[in-house]
Amino acid sequence: MTSKPKTFQELINGETPVLVDFFATWCGPCKMMQPILEVTAKQVGEKVKIIKVDVDKNPLAASSYQVRGVPTLILFQKGQILWRESGVVPAHQLTQIIEKNVTKTA
Template identity: 45%
Template sequence: MSNFKDIIRGDKTVLIDFSAEWCQPCKMLTPILKEVKEKIGDKAIIIKVDIDKNPTLANTFRIQSVPTLIIFKNGEIKWRDSGVRAAQEIIDLLHQYI
C-alpha cells in the first residue's frame, strides 16, 4: 500500500476507480475510463482498484458502493462520487485539477 500512497501523494492528478468484478455498472465504466485515458494522456493517472482484492484499501476510503470514483491531487481528495459517469464529465472534472 505504500506505493499506492506515493502515487496519490504525487503532484499528478490521480483518478481511482473502486470497483468489483461482479458489478455491472463497473463493467460499463471500463470503456469509459479507457476513453478518458486516451483523451487525458499522461496528464493524469487512472487506477482501478478491486474492492474484493483490496478490502483494506476499500475500508480506508470507506467505499460503500461501487463504482466509486475519487480524484486525488497532492494526497488530498478533491472530488468523490459513486456511479457511472460520461467520459466527457470525467474529463471535465479532471481538467479542474490538472
C-alpha cells in the same frame, strides 16, 4: 532500467493527479466504466494517472476511503481528495471534472 512499482499511497501522494476507480469484478456498472475510463485516459493523456482498485482484493484501501458502493471514482493529488462520486460517470463529464480540478491545482 525499470523502477519498482509505486504503492497505492505513493501514487496518490504524488504530484501527478490520480483517478482511482474502486470496482468489483461482479459489478455490472463497474464493467460499464471500463470503456469510459479508456476514452477518458486518451482525452486527458499524461495529466492524470488512472488506476483501478478491486475492493474485494483491497478491502483496506476501500474502507479507508469509506467506499460503500462500486464503482466509486476518487481523484487524488498530493494525498488530497479533489473529487469523488459513486456510480457510472459519462466520459465527457469525467474529462471535464479532471480538466477543472487538475488545471486548478497544477
